Structure formats: C-alpha cells, structure tokens
Amino acid sequence: MELRHLATFVAVAEEGSFTRASARLHVVQSAVSAGVRTLERELAAELFDRSTHRVTLTDAGRALLPEARATLAAARAAQEAVELVRGGLRGTVRVGTMQADALSGFSLARLLATFRAEHPEVEFHVRQGFSAEMVEGVRGGELDFALLAVSGRRAAGLELTPLRREVMALGVHAGHRLAGRADVELATLAEETFVDGPPKWGTRVAADRAFAAAGLERRVALEVNDTRTIIDFVRHGVAAAFLAPSFLRGQEGVALVPVRHHAPIFETFIAEPADRRLGAAATALLELARQQVRDL
Structure with missing residues (x-):
C-alpha cells in the first residue's frame, strides 16, 4: 500500500469528485482513477459508490478514511522531523x-x-x-x-x-422591558424572539443546552453567521440574544441581564x-x- 494511493483516496473522499481531486493533486484524472482502483484491489473492497452524480464513500471507504489520514499525518511528521535535524x-x-x-x-x-x-x-x-x-x-x-x-x-x-470561560447573559436593547432587571429566569423568556448562530455554533450550543437543562425550549427566529450582526440586531431591538460579556467590548445600546439559574456557559x-x-x-x-x- 503506497502513500500516494492513500493521498489520492483522501483527496477524492474530501472533494467528493475524481475531477476536483485531480485538480487538487495536480495530476490527470486517469491517474486518480488508477490510484483508487489499485488501492481497491489491494484491499479487496470498493471504497467509493460511483452510481450517483457525486462520489460517496462505501462502508469500507468510511472505515479507511480516518486511518488513511492518520497514516499520511505520521508520514508527514516523520519527514518534518528529518528536515528539522537537517536545519x-x-x-x-x-x-x-x-x-x-x-x-x-x-x-x-x-x-x-x-x-x-x-x-x-x-x-x-x-x-x-x-x-x-x-x-x-x-x-x-x-x-x-x-x-x-x-x-x-x-x-x-x-x-x-x-x-476562556464566560457566563453568558441575556442581551437586550437599552429600552427593552427587561433591561433594568437585576436578573432573569429562563422560564420567563418563552415569548422572546431570539437571534443566534446556526445550531453548530458554540454560543448556540451553550444556550440550547442551558434551556434543555431547565426543561425548556426557546424560539430562534433569526439565524446569522456573524457575531457583530447578532449584536446589531439586539441593539436595534429586533431580537434578544445570549452574549458573552467580552463580545461587547465598549459597544453601547445593549443591556446585559444576568441569568439566575441555568446560565449558559x-x-x-x-x-x-x-x-x-x-x-x-x-x-x-x-x-x-x-x-x-x-x-x-
């Protein structure tokens, strides 16, 4: 099993295409196809499902992918160690x-x-x-x-x-009904409109887990992929958001209200x-x- 064949396999897997993999590797597409076929013969298993418009991994391919990446990483580490000694x-x-x-x-x-x-x-x-x-x-x-x-x-x-570890607070615009409160319970926020990042965002995960721990749900009506836009929506009263204090750094027009129980971390x-x-x-x-x- 040659490293170049493993590298070809990983490129196809990550690109989802023999054509894009050949461009990434700077070789002709026939060489990419030949490298994958050679690897499949050596392993006696098909690594890709070629029956759709997009190339997808078979079960064998999914099993091989992390091992192939680890092998290539180990080879790179060995090469770098030698180069370090050489100056x-x-x-x-x-x-x-x-x-x-x-x-x-x-x-x-x-x-x-x-x-x-x-x-x-x-x-x-x-x-x-x-x-x-x-x-x-x-x-x-x-x-x-x-x-x-x-x-x-x-x-x-x-x-x-x-x-860093920060306790998040409820962010609302300065004129919001909760802006002057000493603290707030999650249960009182059921009717609030929230802005947050996508479900895989770190702040979104922290807030969703806090509500789940309290046995509650919230409505995220606005999903954006940009912290500054979230803060701008809060500042203009469009929605509320859970914010780490460091996000604001001198910005005006946003009030942070501490959460009494189950504060997102x-x-x-x-x-x-x-x-x-x-x-x-x-x-x-x-x-x-x-x-x-x-x-x-």
Whole structure:
C-alpha cells in the first residue's frame, strides 16, 4: 500500500469528485482513477459508490478514511522531523478557528505572524467554521488543531487547552422591558424572539443546552453567521440574544441581564488530537499558541 494511493483516496473522499481531486493533486484524472482502483484491489473492497452524480464513500471507504489520514499525518511528521535535524522547520500546518470576536483577545493572526517570522518555510492552511465541525476535523485528521468552543470541558478524542470561560447573559436593547432587571429566569423568556448562530455554533450550543437543562425550549427566529450582526440586531431591538460579556467590548445600546439559574456557559479551547502525534511544525505552532494563552 503506497502513500500516494492513500493521498489520492483522501483527496477524492474530501472533494467528493475524481475531477476536483485531480485538480487538487495536480495530476490527470486517469491517474486518480488508477490510484483508487489499485488501492481497491489491494484491499479487496470498493471504497467509493460511483452510481450517483457525486462520489460517496462505501462502508469500507468510511472505515479507511480516518486511518488513511492518520497514516499520511505520521508520514508527514516523520519527514518534518528529518528536515528539522537537517536545519530548518518545514511542512504544512492546518488550523481551524472560530470568528475572532469569540476568541476573547487571542489573536490567530498575531500567532501566525510571530511563528512565520522565525519559521518562514512553514505553510499555513486556515479554515474558519462551526465548532462542532472543527471537533470532527481534529478527530479525523483534517485539522492539526483548532480554536473552538465545546461544552463541559471534555470532548472524546481531544486534548483541550482552555482559552476562556464566560457566563453568558441575556442581551437586550437599552429600552427593552427587561433591561433594568437585576436578573432573569429562563422560564420567563418563552415569548422572546431570539437571534443566534446556526445550531453548530458554540454560543448556540451553550444556550440550547442551558434551556434543555431547565426543561425548556426557546424560539430562534433569526439565524446569522456573524457575531457583530447578532449584536446589531439586539441593539436595534429586533431580537434578544445570549452574549458573552467580552463580545461587547465598549459597544453601547445593549443591556446585559444576568441569568439566575441555568446560565449558559461559553468555553473556548485549543483542541488537539489525543491519539495522533502531530508533525514538528504543528507541534511548534501549538506550543507557541499555548504560550500566548499563558501570556493572556
């Protein structure tokens, strides 16, 4: 089983297309098809269902994908270790991140700029996304590590370095009927119109879990993929939202009302794989990230 065939398989699986995989790998499509067929013969199993317009994984393909990613990651780590001995850190680091507003002062841009100044040969691939999806990306080997939010300070298959823990409050516009209250119960908010991120967003997950813990449901009428838009909707009285205090940072027109019981907790972390060794470049960048967290 050759590494190039595993790399071809992973490219097809991630792109969902032999054509897009060939463009990504910079080889002709016939070479991609031949590489997959060779791997299927060696494993005596079909890895893709080619009966639809989109190429999808078979059960065997789904079983192979995480192992293929782990094998390729181990090969990259070995190569980077040798290159480090030869006098220079090289390689590619794949990082996932939430929106900057949610990182409470931690700057991914500053981290990458500081690292690049010392290791100019290292290449970065950065992907912004939902926390729940980035959890799977780190577990499955698509990402080396990620800046994300999870609830409960625990996620199977991940090592978590805490960034920040904040108790969220109810955000309403300054003239709202609840703006002057000392606190509020979740049960009194059944008639409120809420704005929040999509279901896989870290703040949305935290708020939904708080309502579930209280045995309640809420109505999220407005879904947006942007923290600043959420705050703008609150400021103009369009809807209420659960906000971490650090999101506001000097912004006016929004009142934060503490939640008396079952307050949502927004926790952010650096997540790395618990059962996969990272390459030299990713390990060095991760250590610098931890140092910046300690400095904060």
